[in-house]
Amino acid sequence: MGVVTLEKALFLLAITIATSPALIVCNNLRIKIKDSSVPSSSFPSNFLFGTASSSYQFEGGYVADGKGLSNWDVFTHKPGKIIDGSNGDVAVDHYHRYLEDVDLMESLGVSSYRFSISWARILPKGRFGGVNQAGINFYSNLIDALLRKGIQPLVTLHHYDIPQELQDRYGGWLSPKSQEDFVYYVDICFKSFGDRVKHWVTFNEPNIQAANGYRNGKYPPGRCSGQFGNCTDGDSENEPFIAAHNMILSHAAAVHIYRTKYQKDQGGSIGIVLEIGWFEPVSNSTADKLAAERAQCFFSNWFLDPIIYGKYPTVMQNILGSNLPKFTSNEVERLKKTGLDFIGINHYTAFYVQDCIYSPCEAGYGSSRTEGLYRSSPYKNGVPIGDPTGGYWQHVYPQGMEKAVMYIMERYDNIPMFITENGYCEFNNPNLTTEEFLNDVKRVQFMAVYLDALLRAIRKGADVRGYFVWSLLDNFEWTDGYTARFGLYHVDFSTLKRTLKLSGTWYKQFIAEHKVKALMPKQNGEHLQS
């Protein structure tokens, strides 16, 4: 054993104490989180504890072995799009290091890994070209490697990246032709991997894609108009709804194919993932309370209502009128019939919401008519809704997790849910040392209070079947490039070396304890759904 410096000894002590879920150490200060962070009852016995990732943010290998260019490959190579001028050409090189990464997951003790398939790796030119066998082999090998370690794959078919070919040919999600391409692609995935994949996600956060791609132009294809952003082309008042409409119908078509061709034999389930935040009314006024409800509608019910009930939320129809596309009666039938098997919730933060219908508000997120006539902000009278994090958009408000889960449970009749992403954003401060990044006490605190909030929702009857930390590794954070870190493992972005953080050690311990608790007989009257 090498020399143990005082600093290292304190760090090791910190890790040891922090792995007791109730206590963590921060700069030699013992902080009691809350007794309830050691819950008296546990998660359901088949609950999946996992970590999440996505192809563009993790894989790299952007032209390796026949992969085609994706919309993100092209977008990030345009100057000025990514804050630090970086891209995902290499990302964290998961494409070449996946075996090492599966070992890292095994050592955490996770039961599932959520990853996405790069469409352009499988179909470099969409349906206008052949299948790239090397791409099929990569995902097949990854799935086998996971299963060998007892880790279940939860696979997202589309996490923001499409083959650039489809963008160039017909404008991507703006064209109904995208539905045919999506079905063609997912059919190949179900056929190639469905014997081993039991959880499929059609889309990751189509609500964010529609808004960032077509309202403010921050994500590819970078379209917007007027006050909404600085783009050369676009129509912010209409295009987000057209793109969303095509994604909703693509989801339904994919579910239909799965149900009719594969589900019976393969025995898996299929759902969709939305970014689901929490919106608190800024005051007790009825107008602000209605505005908070309207925010949920314009944010996530925008997708979930049509997918589950076959129609857009009434409040959206009333406000948007002809800006909102219509479903044909056949599409309504298809939507209601296919639906989904589970709802994936990506939950990170909460906002205050102020009404803009009955009293004028300053311009800001949500305040325009096509955004829903509410203004959302993390601040009330200059005070943030929760402790700040490294992301200007993220504040620590764990009760938002409980409330969001209960809201979805009530609105959608307790359809099974997974927390498909939850994680803590840390600014990649160049003045910090690796040791300092490894001692990520704030991430530990964040995870403890959010898991505690989730458990409260489960105890109240919410049928939540899994929790996935965003993310296993620090990675490429979209327009923030490599300036934000979310990983349980630190990645040195120049050497790509992965090193376990305090949060990884804590999560490992948390999973181990809760796996044991889940196997223990439940106490009187303690009922958890499984």
Ligand code: BGC
């Ligand atoms: C996305 C991830 C992203 C994370 C953190 C989620 O909205 O699905 O791709 O990295 O948030 O911002």
